[in-house]
Amino acid sequence: MKSLRSPKFSLSYEWFGVAPQFDPTFKFVTSPVFSPSVLGALRLLLAVYTLVTTITVLAFESVVYHDSKSFLSYFTDLSYIGLVAYFWASSVQTIAFALRGQTGYPLQSWPRILQLLHVFLYSSIVVFPIIVTVVFWSLLASPSTFQSRYSAWSNISQHAMNSGFALFEILLTHAGPSPWSHLVPVFILLACYLGVAYITYATQGFYTYGFLNPAKEHGLLAAYIVGIAIGYCVVFTVVKGICLLRWRLSLRYSSEPDNSPPEALDEWQDVEQPKDSSVSEA
Numbered sequence: 001m002k003s004l005r006s007p008k009f010s011l012s013y014e015w016f017g018v019a020p021q022f023d024p025t026f027k028f029v030t031s032p033v034f035s036p037s038v039l040g041a042l043r044l045l046l047a048v049y050t051l052v053t054t055i056t057v058l059a060f061e062s063v064v065y066h067d068s069k070s071f072l073s074y075f076t077d078l079s080y081i082g083l084v085a086y087f088w089a090s091s092v093q094t095i096a097f098a099l100r101g102q103t104g105y106p107l108q109s110w111p112r113i114l115q116l117l118h119v120f121l122y123s124s125i126v127v128f129p130i131i132v133t134v135v136f137w138s139l140l141a142s143p144s145t146f147q148s149r150y151s152a153w154s155n156i157s158q159h160a161m162n163s164g165f166a167l168f169e170i171l172l173t174h175a176g177p178s179p180w181s182h183l184v185p186v187f188i189l190l191a192c193y194l195g196v197a198y199i200t201y202a203t204q205g206f207y208t209y210g211f212l213n214p215a216k217e218h219g220l221l222a223a224y225i226v227g228i229a230i231g232y233c234v235v236f237t238v239v240k241g242i243c244l245l246r247w248r249l250s251l252r253y254s255s256e257p258d259n260s261p262p263e264a265l266d267e268w269q270d271v272e273q274p275k276d277s278s279v280s281e282a
Contacts, residue, residue: 013112013115013116015179015181016116016119016120016179016181016182016185017119017178017179017181017182018112018115018116018119022107022108022112022115023107023108025174026097026102026104026105026174027173027174027175027176028090028093028094028105028107028118028122028173028174028175029090029093029094029097029105030097030173030174031172031173031174032172032173032174032246032250033172034172035098036094036097036098036102037095037098039094039173040091040094040095040097040098041095042168043087043090043091043094044087044091044095046083046087046091046165046168047084047087047088047091050080050083050084050087050165051084051088053080053154053157053158054077054080054081054084056154057071057077057154057158058071060150060154069204070200070204070206070208072196073196073197073200073204073208074208075128075132075193075196075197075208075209076132076136076158076159077158078193078196079124079125079128079129079131079132079162080129080158080162082121082124082125082128083125083129083162083165083166085121086121086122086125086169087165089118089121092106093105093106093107119178119182120182120185120186122169122175122176122178123178123182123186123236124186124189125165125166125169126166126169126170126176126178126239127166127186127232127235127236127239128190129162129163129165129166130163130166130235130239131190131228131231131232131235132158132159132162132163133159133160133162133163134231135228136155136159137159137160139209139211140209140210141155141159170239170242170243170246171242171246174247174250175243176239176240176243177239177240177241177243177244177247178236178239178240178243180240182236183233183236186236187229187232187233190228190229190232191229194212194225196208197209197212198212211224212224
């Protein structure tokens, strides 16, 4: 059995944006707008809100609709759980960074597999919520969306605010841009949801989303699937571009010189972020 420390495995980690010295410029725990302590508090607030929303929706589905067994069958719920996980993880790391005097944070010394999972999680939570929002409001929304106070709140939280949470990370933190090497692994996660949808139909007898029903959509089903795949690639590319633009604007209004070679912009760990004015030298 090959050692996980072999050059081959090390190269694989670096290909996916996990350098031997993980996040040397503290991109994951700093912001061009907020101090680390404020950023940590805001991420914690979002972590609490998303967790409370998830628990409330699950409880409501269980008690009122008696339909909790299908909770994990919906991509909306699965992607929202991703937001819960990311904001709890990132808030803990950011708060630890602030409490340590901004000299480092725990994830930097953790095993590389955990660092890799964190950067993959980031790449998913800045793309999936936007896809959920676009698909829901363009294909699935109906008059029942705001039929009751609960449905209005839950749909706004899970199908509108979710993209707001993603934009918070895209626009107001130094995290990203995701490397191109994340395009395929994150897409595989999205594609695997088709398996979940059809397993749900086989075991529970219904399609989580009507447009996945081949008996109803016929040839349009393939068009929907291809359209979502293309949409995913577009969203991934646009998010990456926005992160690069944010980085350039941060450099323009920062006193730090741009020491990054142009070709470094395509590699996550090679993009040097302007150090936050509140971050001391490590």
